[in-house]
Amino acid sequence: MRILLVEDDAGTAADIARALSAAGHLVSHVADGKQGLMEAIGGGFEVLVVDRMLPGLDGLGLVRALRAAGVATPALMLTARASLGDRVEGLDAGADDYLPKPFALPELLARVNALGRRPAAMAQEATVLRVADLEMDLLRRTVTRAGQRIDLQPREWRLLEYLLRHAGRVVTRSMLLEGVWDIHFDPRTSVVETHVSRLRAKLGEPHLIQTLRGAGYTIRPPDP
Known part of the structure; x- marks a missing residue:
């Protein structure tokens, strides 16, 4: 290399x-x-x-x-x-x-x-990840919702990518710490909650990122 x-x-x-x-x-x-x-x-x-x-x-x-x-x-x-x-x-x-x-x-x-x-x-994987009207283009490094571009910080990008790769499934706080921050223990900080909140605000409503109390988070289309 x-x-x-x-x-x-x-x-x-x-x-x-x-x-x-x-x-x-x-x-x-x-x-x-x-x-x-x-x-x-x-x-x-x-x-x-x-x-x-x-x-x-x-x-x-x-x-x-x-x-x-x-x-x-x-x-x-x-x-x-x-x-x-x-x-x-x-x-x-x-x-x-x-x-x-x-x-x-x-x-x-x-x-x-x-x-x-x-x-x-x-x-070898998909280069575009989608949930509802949210689209992440991994090659162009762009995120759009309903055609409108959303600017993300690097860690917000990695968090969203991780959630989209596990769309429809529950991901725990520990999974996010390891998969997004490469932290293999729970430091008992609010880093996950803070970034999820910021990302949810940037993506707008209706919210796609759902909090499942006592379980973790999931990203999925909004309920009809």
Whole structure:
């Protein structure tokens, strides 16, 4: 795979590039966030590995700018800030995975490989997801309802995509934490409820996202 590494620490960058190259990947490295953004928008990369703390433009800003520009290349964010709040912030910015420092290089390789498999898996699936008059185009990265475009933040997009892929079925809070935020335990925060509420408001009425008390959530056509 072609991988763009955006990391300003020379030693860390050398170790990562060496490990990725040894695994057969083609690695391009830049040390500045603004340059990384330009390279990533230029295309041709299958995975991005981005440090959170960067000169010029930090990792959060870089990933947000990419998603706003419609660039969906999977991104792994590296950071020494490993609290739950930092992790959620990184994922909400549009990162697909989040790896705290220090980390073992085999784990980084495994996560990069997993991200690289996602586009191939998506190519075998439907590229347009629909419920009632709501439509999500995975290739054009657009969401419309009754023909009207709806702008979503990266985490709202992933939440809606997860719900649409499970349309008509009940998804629990734990399933959403794992599938949308990659959190494999219940942190007892309101992150799910907050994002569901925001997404429901953006999609408008009649509401398609239903809360099933004591069970979870489902997305389905409104009752007649």
